[in-house]
Amino acid sequence: MGSGNVLGNVRHELYAIARASGASGKDAYKAAGYTGKTPSAYVSLEKRPTIRRRIEEILKQTATQSELSRRDILDRIFQDWELARKLGQCASALKAGELLGREMHKMFTERKEIGGPGDFDNKSEEELKEILKKELHDLGWNEDIVTNFPIKGGSAIN
Numbered sequence: 001m002g003s004g005n006v007l008g009n010v011r012h013e014l015y016a017i018a019r020a021s022g023a024s025g026k027d028a029y030k031a032a033g034y035t036g037k038t039p040s041a042y043v044s045l046e047k048r049p050t051i052r053r054r055i056e057e058i059l060k061q062t063a064t065q066s067e068l069s070r071r072d073i074l075d076r077i078f079q080d081w082e083l084a085r086k087l088g089q090c091a092s093a094l095k096a097g098e099l100l101g102r103e104m105h106k107m108f109t110e111r112k113e114i115g116g117p118g119d120f121d122n123k124s125e126e127e128l129k130e131i132l133k134k135e136l137h138d139l140g141w142n143e144d145i146v147t148n149f150p151i152k153g154g155s156a157i158n
Contacts, residue, residue: 012048014028014033015031025046
């Protein structure tokens with residue numbers, strides 16, 4: 001864990017680290033080297049403001065260190081794509097390109113059937129248009145494209 005405001009008492013620090021790592025109060029108490037005579041002996045440590053602050057501090061440090069934004073991930077995939085192309089690694093370049101296309105442009109999406117046989121037989125044209133609009137929207141299509149999407153006879157979904 002990061003140094004931050006390390007507690008002066010080593011056992012208190014060990015307790016805070018164990019709690020921040022997800023251990024129960026009882027387990028953290030034992031991990032810090034304490035041997036309480038009662039099952040709730042850890043409660044006095046849990047109530048100390050300095051220990052509670054230290055647990056929060058450790059949790060914040062961990063969250064900051066492990067946080068990767070969507071942008072960071074896409075940048076890394078793009079760098080991998082460029083490197084794979086330079087090294088002539090076609091399969092890796094294609095996979096990175098596919099991931100970028102899926103995320104950034106909703107490309108290469110898996111196709112799925114909606115409805116079963118006969119589900120649309122008794123639908124009006126307006127109901128079918130609404131189903132199409134919803135599915136196109138769910139696929140990430142721009143609202144302008146959905147509104148102006150051509151259907152049979154050259155008309156648009158309006």
